[in-house]
Amino acid sequence: MTAGSTRRTTAAHSRLAAVGAIAVAGALILTGCGDQTKNKNNSSGSSSAASAPLAGKLPASIRDKGVIRVGSDISYAPVEFKDNSGNVVGLDPDLAAAMGKQLGVKFDFQNGTFDALLTGLRSNRYDIAMSAMTDNKNRQEGVDPTTGKKVGEGVDFVDYLTAGVSIYTRKGDTKGITSWSDLCGKKVAVERGTVSEDLAKAEAKKCPSGKTLSIQAFDDNQQAETRLRSGGADAVSADFPVAAYAVKTSGGGKDFQIVGGQVEAAPYGIAVAKSNTQLRDALQAALNAVIKSGEYEKILQKWGAQDGAVKESVINGGK
Structure with a gap:
């Protein structure tokens, strides 16, 4: 998973809490990912904005496009990776799909190296970064964990899982x-x-x-x-x-x-530009709706990550 990147991070990155003994199910085949590629079958969410209960919470520009661009290192199974047919699969894409139903948009996962995802977010290449990224203070403040120096604008995180x-x-x-x-x-x-x-x-x-x-x-x-x-x-x-x-x-x-x-142990978070509070809050509302519906628990069980479940999504819960 850089100042923006547990995976992803400790003093600054690994995603990570003491997720208990995970029993990952399914023998999915890992394949390599082309750099900065899009997969047309990886779009998440199928509801139109008109029928989605939380569509009105999104910024108008995203609601009109119907797509949220997601920066992600799609080589980190089982959180996000490509199956043998080239489809983007995993815990993050499934959660994004469920959130997309609430918001009436699709989540378009675009592949990038982990340490460049926050740079891509700052440059508006992506709307969000969702990539088993650990929420921590360094990333929130745009600080390089090695040098302690500020390297860019910080981000806000919508937390959704705990891992170690x-x-x-x-x-x-x-x-x-x-x-x-x-x-x-x-x-x-x-x-x-x-x-x-x-x-x-x-x-x-x-x-x-x-x-x-x-x-x-x-x-x-x-x-x-x-x-x-x-x-x-x-x-x-x-x-x-x-x-x-x-x-x-x-x-x-x-x-x-x-x-x-x-x-x-630390929370995974969806990274959003600090200036985009409306999108941040819409994502949090969608995630909490998915948690409340029970779909969240089913997705975590599918990928063997149920021990990292959270009861509700919070903003910037990382230390």
């Missing part, structure tokens, strides 16, 4: 790793701009002399996992729902294993 960060290794080859401190002297692969990268950088500063923590940062988590499979890294860190899904599905469950417990 995990470490996973090759199955049966843990290298003695059971916690973050065990990564000293090892090589860890992470997705660039995520909380996992922030955590790794923070841990590297604690390592004793002669036991350097080597951090390998990639554009997406699939690349990090490829490095781990090949033996080029000793471990990968990602949000727990993603780690659990990879452990269950990669190599038929034979490739990876999670080591140690989750850390950095």
Whole structure:
């Protein structure tokens, strides 16, 4: 999942709360994503604005277009990814589809690298960013978590899930790793701009002399996992729902294993420009309607994320 990007983030990113043992169902096939592509089958929501109960809450410009442009790193199963037919699927697209019914618009997921999503939002390339992004103060304020310097306008978050960060290794080859401190002297692969990268950088500063923590940062988590499979890294860190899904599905469950417990529990949020309070509030109203209807719970159960459920959506609940 950068100052705008748990995934996505800790001191600034990983999406993440202690989501209990997730049992991800279904053997969906992960495929690569072309950079900055649109999938015409990924649009969420089918109701017209005329019949949608919350359509009137949207800004007129979006209501007239009937589309919300969503910046997302579509390579983070099971939260958002492409199936073997090229359709965008996952927890986020399903929630967006349910919200679209309330608002009378479609959510058009557009693929981008995670660490560039907030930049795309600031430049008006996207209306929102929805990508297993951790809501935290650094992102709210536009601050780079590494330097502590302001790098752009902050964003508001519409929170919708809680998740935590995990470490996973090759199955049966843990290298003695059971916690973050065990990564000293090892090589860890992470997705660039995520909380996992922030955590790794923070841990590297604690390592004793002669036991350097080597951090390998990639554009997406699939690349990090490829490095781990090949033996080029000793471990990968990602949000727990993603780690659990990879452990269950990669190599038929034979490739990876999670080591140690989750850390950095925090909310996932939909990022919206601070100037667009009307859209922010419309999204919150739609999400709360989906929660109240019971559809939210069904979607989380479908993707094995029910332990991260929230009772209601809040604005900027991240610390």
